[in-house]
Amino acid sequence: MHARNNAVGRSRPRRSRLQSSGCCLPFHDCALYEPAAGVACRMEAAESKCGSEIWQQRIGPRFMGWLQLPIRKHSSAVAWLLGLAGLLGGCASFSPDAGMAVVADATGATIQKDVVAVRTSEDADAVDISVKALLRNTLNVExxxxxxLLNNKGLQAAFNELGLAEADLVGQSLPPNPVFSVSRIAGNGGSEIERQVVGDILALVTLPFRSEIARERFRGAQLRAVLEVLRTAAETRRAYYRAVGANELVGVLTDAxxxxxxxxxxxxxxxQTGSxxxxxxxxxxxxxxxxxxxxxxxxxxxxxxRERLARSxxxxxxxxxxxxxxxxxxxxQRPRSLPFIEVDAVxxxxxxxxxxxxxDALAKSLSLTQASRFVTLLDVAGIDRKTHDPESAPFRERGFDIQFQIPIFDGGEVRVRQALETYNQAFNRLTEKAVNVRSEARDAYRNYRSLYDxxxxxxxxxxxxxxxxxxxxxLRFGAMQIDVFxxxxxxxxxxxxQRAATEARRDFWLATANLQTAVNGGGSGDAGGEGRVTAVASTTSAN
Known part of the structure; x- marks a missing residue:
């Protein structure tokens, strides 16, 4: 649907059909801010001032009133709209470490190790010095x-993915760029110049909520980087015990x-003697x-x-x-006692x-999809037109142009159904994972105790x-009490x-590594289906 209102000179403008029909609701009545059943749209206190709090407390009511401003004030309203976009976009910025502080803290708390994202030549030199210092001595498992963790390039690639996730976060937190257009028509000695500034109001209104969803996904990306750290550590631990166990077995067989x-x-x-x-x-x-x-x-x-260990x-x-x-x-001396292994794992x-x-991110995406199901297009343009006529004095017209979509054939049910099924899919996968985590923890601890015994x-x-x-x-052979057989x-x-004892000890240390991954994560099957869910959710929210 297309609504347009122009005012000539300083004449009193008419109310637009959109305003007179009651479509300009107060901000607090907008269904966008009503969360879905059982889903709370929340933000952290430290972040709320950059988005939804500023919008809800200061900007939202002014924006809805802006649509009802007299046309003679419209040019200043357009400028205010551009300032609003700049204010919302000013909160989006890159962090100095691309989110690595959370990864480093979690790694230190879980496995007491250091991680570094190598982004400069100075970082690479420092890592090289640390690695060479560690390699000068005989390596223990730690x-x-x-x-x-310092030298694995696959892990560095995971840190690069974290940087990409932060770039996505900043991109989702930026307001849409306004579109400026100028047109000139001339003929018969006259001319007409029209200038327009068009803003995507729907994208601007939903910006705080899309930013919040992007922040949730960035926190998930940080934890995925931590998970990759734990997986690298677990693979290295297993490779180390296999390599050392293989060395010991070579020694046993050499003696044999x-x-x-x-x-x-x-x-x-x-x-030769016939005996x-x-x-x-x-x-x-x-x-x-x-x-x-x-x-x-x-x-x-x-x-x-040894080669597998070198690769790790x-x-x-x-x-x-x-x-x-x-x-x-x-x-x-004694095995670890973990009576609450399931609770620890969960x-x-x-x-x-x-x-x-x-x-949580999918819940907020579902709430946003339900709230905006009927509105997929809402563009507002400020218009300034100047006309030169050789037979009359030049005159100027100012007004605005509103474009929105009428949900006659598509009422948003498809998008809502997709978002709902995606949310339910993620909920069921989370429940399945919680059940599997408990089972894996019990099995890993049982295996650990059995192999220790x-x-x-x-x-x-x-x-x-x-x-x-x-x-x-x-002794008996020397005393000729038994024969050579x-x-x-x-x-x-x-x-x-001796061979069986060596393999049993190796299997115990491998079980120790598996027990740690069962409690903290980092096993081969930990990724589950989050990647597919995230991809579907991103597609749903983008629509």
Whole structure:
């Protein structure tokens, strides 16, 4: 629909049809500020003065009164409108650190590590110095994680995404630019010059609420950056324990190969003297061959595990000669007692907090969509026209032009339905995630305690008994009370026990890493469906 009103000279203007029809409601009656059922449109106190509070307390009533100003005051009203847009846009600015302060604080509180967004050459030099200082010594797991958080380029890309999210926030917080147009028509000695300033009033009215939704999504982007930090730390922790465990297994198999080689040589000599038949001799030879193959496989696995650790830490070129221990850490004296593991997981999981923030943003988007369902276009233009006629004196006309859409065929039901279903989808996913988080926490803690008991059983029971058996076997063989076949059997069993004990200890430390991700987040499946929900919600709110 198109409404237009022009006033000639200083004559008293007529009320526009839009005004006389009662469409210019007081600001507090506007349905835009009525939240959807069960959804509160709120802003933080520190931020409200930059948007909705200024609008509601100072600007909103003046704006609605502006539509009812006499036409002779319209030029000043247009200037006031431009000043209003500048005031609202003045609150949108970039932060000095692109939101990294929240990421750094959360990382320090969760895993006690430092993170840095490398944006300048000075930052890169400082990170390089810190990484080289850490790599000079043999890495423990905490040092390896710190190297990864400083040096992993994939993590830096996640910080770049945070910067993009802040740019989106600032963009959503800016008022729409006014459109200025000038037209000139001349003929028969006369001319007419018309100037217009057009503003998108609907976008201006909804600006505080769109800004609030953008702030919610930016907070979600900050938490996604924290989640990426935790995921990088968890991957590095697991890669470290796998690499050190592979080193220890190589050591076990190297010792086993030495023992198997001695036994194979003994079997060959016994075969030459006729004391061992070909069948038994072949069995010992194949045992040595199998141990040799296992050692080669273990060395390859150790090299691959080391490369995975190097990738997690973002190392290349001259930094690949880092040192890691040859043995896994000993088991702790006692396992952690976590009787409230489910509560801790629900209150600390970053991915659950992200889903909650996204749900809150979708609720506000739904409220905005419901409020603006009937109005998708509202443009107001201030008009100044100057006419030169050779047969009469020049004269000037001032007025305004209003354009809005009549919801005859599309009453906004499609947009409301899309927003509602998107909100319900996010709510159900949040509920599902809360259920899964509890289950993952229970399972991770149960696995942690079970593997601690298994590894402790090998350390306290199996390996000491194997040592007793080895010592007694050696004594009896030296006293010629047992034959070589008993010695060969004992060596095989001892190697198998040592290998199983090493793998059990490695699995325990991996379970420790998984327990931390179950409580804090950072596992492989934490992202869930937030990306799809955010994309749908952005499309809905944009419409």
């Amino acid at each position: 040092a390896a994680i710190q190297v990864a 190969k030495s023992s198997a080689e001695v036994i194979a040589e003994l079997a060959e000599k016994l075969g 061992m038949n070909k069948l038994d001799q072949a069995r010992e030879q194949v045992f040595y061959a199998e141990i040799t193959a296992d050692l080669a496989s273990a060395r390859q696995d150790a090299a691959s595990s 830490m973002g190392l290349w070129d001259g930094n690949l000669n880092f040192k890691i221990p040859s043995r896994l850490p000993s088991l702790p 209150s600390h999981r970053i991915d659950l907090q992200i889903a909650g923030i996204e749900l 298994i590894a402790g059983h090998y350390q306290r029971e199996v390996l000491p008994l194997r040592k007793v058996i080895a010592d007694e076997t050696e 008993a010695v060969l059997l004992e060596v095989r069993q001892r190697i198998a026990s």
